[in-house]
Amino acid sequence: LAKTTQPISMDSYEGQEVNITCSHNNIATNDYITWYQQFPSQGPRFIIQGYKTKVTNEVASLFIPADRKSSTLSLPRVSLSDTAVYYCLVVSNTGRRALTFGSGTRLQVQP
Amino acid sequence: GAVVSQHPSWVICKSGTSVKIECRSLDFQATTMFWYRQFPKQSLMLMATSNEGSKATYEQGVEKDKFLINHASLTLSTLTVTSAHPEDSSFYICSARDRRRLADYNEQFFGPGTRLTVL
Numbered sequence: 189l190a191k192t193t194q195p196i197s198m199d200s201y202e203g204q205e206v207n208i209t210c211s212h213n214n215i216a217t218n219d220y221i222t223w224y225q226q227f228p229s230q231g232p233r234f235i236i237q238g239y240k241t242k243v244t245n246e247v248a249s250l251f252i253p254a255d256r257k258s259s260t261l262s263l264p265r266v267s268l269s270d271t272a273v274y275y276c277l278v279v280s281n282t283g284r285r286a287l288t289f290g291s292g293t294r295l296q297v298q299p
Numbered sequence: 300g301a302v303v304s305q306h307p308s309w310v311i312c313k314s315g316t317s318v319k320i321e322c323r324s325l326d327f328q329a330t331t332m333f334w335y336r337q338f339p340k341q342s343l344m345l346m347a348t349s350n351e352g353s354k355a356t357y358e359q360g361v362e363k364d365k366f367l368i369n370h371a372s373l374t375l376s377t378l379t380v381t382s383a384h385p386e387d388s389s390f391y392i393c394s395a396r397d398r399r400r401l402a403d404y405n406e407q408f409f410g411p412g413t414r415l416t417v418l
Contacts (some may be wrong), residue, residue, distance in 0.1 A: 222406075231303075231392045231409030232343065275342070286333055287394070287407060289343040 190214040190278040197294040206263040207295050210276030213257050221252060221259045224275045226292070232275060236261070263295075271297045302326055303395050305410035309403035313418055320378045320413045324395030329395035333407065334366075336417055337390040349376040373398065383417045390414055 194210040212221065220239050236243055238250040238259070248251035249262040262269060273292040302325040312318050322332055330351045335343040347368050348356040353367035367379040376395075380387055394407040 224409075229412065229414065231389065231394070231412050233307075233409065234406055270392065286345050286348055287343075288345065289335075291342050 190219060190294065191218065192278055192290045194274075194276050194290065194293045197296065199296050200266055201295045201298050202267055205223045206266050206270070206295060206297075208260070208261045208263075208274055208276070208286060208295070209258060211258045212276070212278045215256050215278050216280070218281050219278045220281060221250065221256075221263045222279045222287075222288075223248070223250065223285050224277065226273045227276065232289075233261050235274075237279070266295075266297050268299060271295060301397060303393065303408045303410040305391075305393060305413050307413060308411060309414040309416070311388045311416045311418065313322075314384050315382055317379055317381045318383055318415060320380070320391055320393075322376045322378070322394045322395070322410050324374045324397075324408070327395075327397040327399065328374060329376075329399070330398045332369060332370060332376040332393055332395045334376075334378050335392045335394070337392060337412075339390075345391060348379075380415065383415070385417045388415055388417045 190212045192210050192212045200206045220237050222237040223235040224231040224237045225235050226232040232273050236250045237253050240252050251260040273294050275289050304323045304414045310362050320383045332349040334346045336346050337343045345358050349368045349370040351370045359364045370376040390412050392412040394409045
């Protein structure tokens with residue numbers, strides 16, 4: 189599976205838009221990009237998934253350029269409750285289905 | 300929908316004892332469940348893949364005789380940490396895939412985790 193690289197940590201303030209970029213240079217044709225959120229002492233929670241271009245749901249947007257070697261998770265108008273670790277994963281839709289978590293990005297939202 | 304529960308949520312045990320952790324899919328059936336371990340300030344590390352009705356597949360470096368996995372039904376997988384030692388203290392998390400959505404993208408639903416502390 190393609191390895192992912194994302195910033196270790198980010199800081200933001202309430203009400204700001206936060207963009208977390210993830211690089212996945214070796215992404216394969218059958219791979220999807222998926223983002224999970226994890227609060228302390230809780231299991232990860234699915235946020236969004238995409239294959240190419242832009243995907244938006246009620247929580248976030250995911251931007252994927254044409255070469256798919258990177259992706260950007262966009263959180264609009266963050267609040268204190270968005271403080272968490274965000275994981276970018278490259279997920280294959282065939283074969284082995286286990287998820288490989290990288291180091292994640294620790295987002296700290298300040299008042 | 301798509302809720303996964305774990306029991307217990309936390310457990311403290313003495314060194315040398317065995318601890319069983321349950322993972323249940325509450326409103327869907329899961330032919331495949333996964334077990335992860337997470338140490339403080341670290342990422343999740345996959346331990347094993349649990350398949351209903353068959354033997355689990357363990358990741359390299361994970362002792363199958365120490366971490367016993369049983370997936371006897373489509374809604375329950377158990378992880379037993381045998382002869383636990385302090386270095387086994389960790390946060391254990393399970394996840395499950397909805398068997399009705401195997402053709403869909405690979406979304407997994409995670410349990411809330413179990414905090415194991417071995418004294």
